[in-house]
Structures are given as C-alpha cells and as structure tokens.
Amino acid sequence: MTEAGPLLAAAGLGKRFGALVVLDAVDFTVGAGEAVGIVGPNGAGKTTLLNVLSGRYAPEAGRIAFGGEDVTALDVASRCRRGLARSHQIPRPFGGMTVFENLLVAAEAGAGARARAAERRVLETLALCGMVGLANRRGETLGLLDRKRLELARALATEPALLLLDEIGAGLTDGEARGLVEIIRAIRERGVAIVWIEHIVHVLVQVVGRLVCMDAGRVIADGLPAAVLRDAAVIDAYLGSAAHVPAHG
Amino acid sequence: MIFLNQILQGLFLGAYYALIACSLSFLFGVMRIINLAHGSLAVLAAFLLFVLADRFGLSPWLGLIAVVPVMAALGWVLQVLVLERSLKGGLLVPLLSTFGLAIVVDNLLFEGFGADTRSLAPAIGDLAFASWTLSDDVTIGQLDVIILVAAITVLGGLQLFLARTRLGRTIRATAEEPEIVGLIGIDSRAVYALATAIALALAAIAGAFLGLRATFNPYSGGMQLLFAFEAVVIGGFGSLWGTLIGGIVLGIAQNLGAFITPHGFLIAGHGFFLAVLIARLYLAPLADRVRRRGRKVVAA
Numbered sequence: 001m002t003e004a005g006p007l008l009a010a011a012g013l014g015k016r017f018g019a020l021v022v023l024d025a026v027d028f029t030v031g032a033g034e035a036v037g038i039v040g041p042n043g044a045g046k047t048t049l050l051n052v053l054s055g056r057y058a059p060e061a062g063r064i065a066f067g068g069e070d071v072t073a074l075d076v077a078s079r080c081r082r083g084l085a086r087s088h089q090i091p092r093p094f095g096g097m098t099v100f101e102n103l104l105v106a107a108e109a110g111a112g113a114r115a116r117a118a119e120r121r122v123l124e125t126l127a128l129c130g131m132v133g134l135a136n137r138r139g140e141t142l143g144l145l146d147r148k149r150l151e152l153a154r155a156l157a158t159e160p161a162l163l164l165l166d167e168i169g170a171g172l173t174d175g176e177a178r179g180l181v182e183i184i185r186a187i188r189e190r191g192v193a194i195v196w197i198e199h200i201v202h203v204l205v206q207v208v209g210r211l212v213c214m215d216a217g218r219v220i221a222d223g224l225p226a227a228v229l230r231d232a233a234v235i236d237a238y239l240g241s242a243a244h245v246p247a248h249g
Numbered sequence: 250m251i252f253l254n255q256i257l258q259g260l261f262l263g264a265y266y267a268l269i270a271c272s273l274s275f276l277f278g279v280m281r282i283i284n285l286a287h288g289s290l291a292v293l294a295a296f297l298l299f300v301l302a303d304r305f306g307l308s309p310w311l312g313l314i315a316v317v318p319v320m321a322a323l324g325w326v327l328q329v330l331v332l333e334r335s336l337k338g339g340l341l342v343p344l345l346s347t348f349g350l351a352i353v354v355d356n357l358l359f360e361g362f363g364a365d366t367r368s369l370a371p372a373i374g375d376l377a378f379a380s381w382t383l384s385d386d387v388t389i390g391q392l393d394v395i396i397l398v399a400a401i402t403v404l405g406g407l408q409l410f411l412a413r414t415r416l417g418r419t420i421r422a423t424a425e426e427p428e429i430v431g432l433i434g435i436d437s438r439a440v441y442a443l444a445t446a447i448a449l450a451l452a453a454i455a456g457a458f459l460g461l462r463a464t465f466n467p468y469s470g471g472m473q474l475l476f477a478f479e480a481v482v483i484g485g486f487g488s489l490w491g492t493l494i495g496g497i498v499l500g501i502a503q504n505l506g507a508f509i510t511p512h513g514f515l516i517a518g519h520g521f522f523l524a525v526l527i528a529r530l531y532l533a534p535l536a537d538r539v540r541r542r543g544r545k546v547v548a549a
Contacts, residue, residue, distance in 0.1 A: 054432070076431035086432055094425045097418070105418040110434035114415075158433050 005068060007032040007193050008053070008084070008162055014061030015045075015052055022048045023059065024217040030162060035194040037204040037225065040214035041238050046197045047089075049214070050164045053195070054086040055079045067161065080110050085160035089167040091151035095140030099131060099150055102139055103157040110158025122157060128190075129153040129183050145176050149183070156187060163187065165196040169203050177203050201229070213238055250386040255508045256501055261393035263480075263500025264400040267493040268458055269473055270480035271404050272451035278487035279424040279444040282332060282343045286350040287452055288474030293354055294320050294456030295369065295465050296362060302372035309369045309457055317453045324449030328442040336441075351470060358467035369460030377461070396458050403454060404493045407447075411489075420444055479522040 006029040015023040022045045030036055038046050051057045053064060055076040064072045071079050076086075094102050100122060107113045107121040126132045129149050134142070142150060148168055155163055165184070169177040177200060184207050188194055198204040204225075205211070211225040215237040221228045228234055273287050284290075294316055301312040331350065335343040370377035373392075380390045411417040423430045423440040430437050459465055459473060476499065484495025499518055506517020 056431075075436070077434050077436045080432060080434035088429075088432075092426050092429045094422045096425055097421060101418060102422075105422045105435075106433035108415050109419055109422075109430075112434075154433060 005065075006030060007034070007067060008195075009065045010053060010062060012062035013049070013052055013059045013064070015048055015057060015059050021217050023052065026062070026214075026217070026219055028053075028212070028219065030193050030195055032161070033188070033191045033193050034210065035188050035196070035208040037208035037211045038195065038197045038214060039199070039201060039204065039211065039228075039234075039238060040220075043216075044214040044238075045217040046214055047166055050086060050166055050195070050197060054084065054164055056086075077109075080158055080160075081112065083159065083161035084164070085110065085155040085158045085162070086164040087151045087155040087166065087168060089170055091144075091147035093139030093142065093147055093150050093154070096138060098136050098138055099142075099153075100126070100135040102150060102154050106154045106157035107159070110160075113159070121159065125153050125157045128156070128186055130179075144171060145179075148172065148180065152180070152183065152187075156192075160192060162193040162195065165194060165198075167197055167199065169198055169200050181206055205229075250384060252508070254387045255504045257387065257389070258393075259501030259504035260497055261390065261397055261500070262504060263497030264393075264397040264493075265458055265462060265496070266476050266480040266499050267400045267496030268396065268403060269452075269455035270477040270484075270492045270496050271400075271407060271489060272448045272455060273474075273477045274481045274484070274487060274489060274492040275407060275451065276444065276448040277481070278489075279420055280332070280336070280441055281340075282336070282347070283478075284448065285344060285347040285474065286354060286470075287347075287448075287477060288472070289351040289354040289358075289470030290320070290323075290449060291452045291456035291459060291473055292465050292467065292470040293358060294453035295460035296358055296367070296467075297453075298369055298457055298460055299367050302369060309372050309461060313454065313457055316457070317450045320453035321446040321450040324446040325442045327449070328445035329438075332445060333438060333441065351474075355467055355470055362467060364466060364468075366464045366466045367460070368464045369457070370462075373461060392462055396462065399454070399458065400493060400496070403451065404489050407451075408489050416443070476518075479518065483522060483525045 008028070008030040010026065010028045013023050013026040013028070026045070026049060028049065038049070040046050048057065052059045055071070055074055055078070059072070063070060066079065066082060066084055069082070071082065071084070094105070097105070103122040103125055104118055107118040111118070111121060113121050126135055129152060131146070131149055131153055134146060139150065152165070152168060168180060172180065181203055184194065184196070188207065194207070196204060196208060208225060210223065211228040212219055213221040213228055213231070213234045220233045220237060221231045229239070269291060273284060276282055276284050297316045297319065298309045298312040301307040301315065302309055331346055332343060335346040376392055378390070380388045382388045411421055419435055420440055420443070422433070423435060423437050427437045430440070459469070480496035480499050481492055482495070483498055484491030484493070499521065502521035503514050503518040506513030509517070
C-alpha cells in the first residue's frame with residue numbers, strides 16, 4: 001500500500017432498518033497494519049458496521065474508501081478480492097470439503113492465487129492457525145473451536161490487508177479464546193490490519209492498540225484502550241456499574 | 250441367455266438414462282433447482298443437430314461441436330434472465346418457471362418443425378444398427394457401446410472437474426454455502442450462470458444421443474424428463490455416480506419388465522422407481538438411527 005492515507009476510511013455512514021436507525025453518521029478509519037477493537041452494548045450497531053464495511057449491506061448515507069479506492073458500490077466478493085475480508089460469529093465452513101480445500105478455494109478466489117502459489121498460501125495459513133493436522137478433515141466433522149479457527153483461516157487465505165472479525169471468541173472457554181488470541185496476534189504481526197468486535201474486553205485489549213466504543217448507532221469514544229475504558233460515557237453506556245477495568249489494559 | 254441379453258440391453262439403455270440424468274443431477278446439486286425444462290431443452294438440442302444434418306449434411310458428431318456451445322450460451326442467458334429471479338422466490342418458483350419454459354420450448358419446436366417424428370440415425374449411416382453378435386441370443390449394438398462409454402466419460406469427467414479443478418472447487422463451495430462464498434471473493438451469480446451453462450451443454454449431449462438411438466418429436470421432452478428424474482431419484486439426488494447407477498438400474502428394470510410382458514416396459518420402470526421412493530421413506534429413519542447408534546459406539 002503506497003497511499004499516504006488510511007487503509008480504510010468510512011465517512012458519515014448511515015443505515016436504518018425501517019424506522020430503527022442502526023448507524024448514525026459513523027466515521028471510522030483504520031490505518032495499514034493497525035488493530036482496532038469495537039465494543040458496545042447489544043444493538044449498538046457494531047455488527048451492522050462490519051456488514052456495511054464488508055459490503056453485505058449498502059449504507060443509505062456515507063462513503064467507504066479502501067486502499068484509496070471508493071468501494072461503496074462494490075459487493076462483498078469484489079471487496080474481498082481487493083483485500084477486505086470478514087469472518088462471522090457463527091462459523092460456516094464448506095462442510096463437504098476438507099479443511100485444505102476450504103482454504104484452497106479461498107486462496108484461489110479471494111487472493112487470485114494459482115496452482116503452487118495457492119497451495120503454498122494454504123500451507124502457510126494452516127501453519128499459522130495451527131491446523132496442519134486437520135488438513136484432510138471435512139469441515140462438517142470439526143468441533144466449535146476448530147470451526148472458528150477454520151473460519152479465521154479461510155478469511156486469512158484470501159490474503160487480506162484488513163480482516164474484520166465478529167465475536168470470534170463467543171462460545172469459547174477462556175483457554176480456547178487464549179489460543180485464538182495468539183493466532184490473531186500472529187496475523188497482526190504479519191502486517192494485516194484487524195477490526196475486531198468482541199464482548200470479552202480483557203481478551204480484546206491484549207491485541208488491539210485502539211478501541212472504539214459504539215452506542216445507539218454512534219461512535220461515543222475512540223482512542224487508546226485504557227483511556228476509552230475509563231471514559232465516563234463508555235462506563236455509562238456499556239460497562240455499567242459492574243465495570244471491571246483491567247489495570248494492565 | 251435371453252435373460253442375460255435383456256439385462257445387457259437394460260445396461261445400455263440405462264447408460265443413456267444416466268447421460269440424460271446427469272445434467273438434472275448436477276444442476277440440482279449446485280443450485281437446488283429441479284429443471285423441469287431439461288427434457289425439452291435436450292429435445293431442442295436434438296432438433297438443432299437435426300437441422301445441421303438435414304440442411305447442411307453435417308454429421309451429428311461434428312454438429313455437437315457447434316450445438317454444445319450454443320446450448321451453453323443459452324444456459325447462461327437462462328440463468329441471468331429467468332432462474333436468478335426465480336431463485337429469489339423460494340422453492341416453488343423455479344419449478345413453475347422451468348415448467349413454463351418447457352411448454353414454451355415444446356410449442357416453439359412444434360411451430361417450427363410440426364408434429365413429425367425425426368431421428369438422427371440416418372445421419373450416421375450403418376453405425377445406427379451395426380452390432381456385434383456374441384451368441385444366438387446376445388448381440389451388442391455399436392452405438393450402445395458408444396453411449397455407455399460416453400456416459401462413463403461424461404459423468405466421470407464431471408466428477409473429476411468438480412473434485413480437482415479450481416472452477417470445480419468454486420462450484421462446490423457455492424453449492425454448499427451460496428450466501429457465504431462472497432466472503433472469500435466468489436461471485437455466486439457468476440458461478441450459477443456457469444453451472445447452468447454446463448447443465449445445458451450436458452443436455453445437448455443427451456439430446457444428441459436421444460436423436461441417435463431413437464426418435465423424437467417436439468413433445469418428446471416430457472418423457473425424457475421423467476426418465477431422467479427417475480434415474481436421479483433412484484441414484485440419490487445430487488450424487489453423480491449415484492445417477493449413473495440409478496440410470497442403469499432403471500434401464501434394467503424396464504427391460505426385465507418388457508421381458509415378462511410386452512407392455513411391462515414402462516410399468517416396471519415406474520414401479521421400481523416408486524418402490525425405491527417408498528423404501529427410502531421408510532428405511533431412511535431406520536438407517537439414520539443405526540448410523541447414530543454407530544456414532545455413539547465410536548464416541549464411547
């Protein structure tokens with residue numbers, strides 16, 4: 001990426017479902033290689049923001065630029081081929097295909113890799129996600145943790161510059177989540193920018209360098225994790241009186 | 250020996266059924282659409298080959314080189330104009346729209362060619378009836394052998410294409426999770442258009458063999474659809490090797506029916522189809538229970 005500007009720049013995003021305003025003039029930027037966490041109460045519009053960024057929903061207002069190019073009108077597949085990938089909260093592997101094939105089809109379609117290059121990409125991704133031993137297992141035979149890892153690995157195989165993660169830790173034990181955090185940290189070290197929605201805040205702050213808090217379709221705080229978690233508006237809207245702010249943020 | 254010959258002839262007939270069924274099986278496997286216009290589209294291809302042979306003296310084998318791409322292009326257009334919209338309307342709409350398409354195709358063919366029965370057999374000369382005699386009762390038609398080889402080649406080739414190639418993997422991924430594949434950069438609409446193009450190219454090949462081994466008229470499509478459908482259901486929907494076996498089993502059942510009584514041909518085929526359908530309805534829950542018990546044992 002040679003552009004001086006941010007990797008992703010969304011300005012004035014608006015989205016409503018009927019009378020319900022889900023995103024209200026949201027500005028959001030991500031720099032190349034940056035890791036940003038998004039927190040906020042249920043219904044704050046976090047997942048909708050990811051869906052608008054990934055191209056699943058078209059926003060009613062605002063523009064999205066990715067890598068210096070206006071991608072507002074592009075669909076999910078086109079954005080993915082440009083390096084904007086997304087993983088879902090509920091993993092949906094290609095059940096009848098092996099783990100290897102799951103990644104291979106992603107590397108071929110998403111990264112445009114061919115033959116040997118695609119296979120190399122798949123092997124690297126398998127190694128990074130600790131899934132080499134599962135390469136020949138069919139997607140449908142995997143348990144929840146491995147499905148989550150496959151969901152992550154499949155998105156990674158498309159060679160993204162920016163990876164959008166939606167509650168990848170949900171439903172996992174602390175130990176399992178820790179394993180995923182290691183993988184995500186390794187992904188980040190390779191220069192992939194990350195936007196990560198997560199309710200498990202103490203897991204999130206281990207990886208991200210910046211935290212954004214949303215409430216009722218707006219961004220109410222944006223900055224260093226420690227500062228955001230101490231913000232009065234954030235405590236009021238999200239953390240509440242039972243707030244547990246990790247000291248090591 | 251006569252009995253053996255009936256089974257052998259059933260095998261060859263079944264290979265034709267497998268050929269005409271594989272397009273139906275493939276399209277259902279990829280898009281969950283039962284294409285009720287399939288038989289009519291195969292007959293349309295047969296008429297195109299007939300025109301090429303009749304007017305220009307082109308052999309049907311060479312004619313296929315022209316007709317397969319034309320039908321594939323038609324498939325692409327069909328997906329973009331009709332099926333894509335139909336798919337958004339739920340399960341019933343594609344059935345209705347392809348049924349409507351079948352009626353349109355049948356009647357356009359009737360307008361263009363009249364009700365005369367045609368065949369492509371005259372265009373291939375001796376091959377249409379040449380055969381090898383193995384014994385007094387057992388003869389093998391050369392065209393039948395070509396059809397059997399074609400069926401195995403087409404179904405095997407399709408299976409290999411899906412299993413081993415980049416496009417094949419893209420099609421399988423889209424078939425499994427059409428709403429998800431966008432996330433890995435696949436445009437599912439383009440994949441569906443490609444799949445429909447392949448399905449109609451397969452229908453063109455089936456139409457050629459229909460015309461070569463038998464006769465057809467503008468309203469032959471319905472019966473071909475029925476045989477194709479029965480072969481697919483017997484073999485298990487969406488499984489290509491199952492379709493080959495389903496076609497062959499159907500062909501053998503029909504020929505044995507004809508062996509028992511001259512009118513038994515269709516009855517035996519339909520009867521066998523129904524028996525498989527009912528057996529599956531009753532046995533599926535049982536098999537499922539056995540499988541689940543097996544899994545529990547493995548887990549324990």
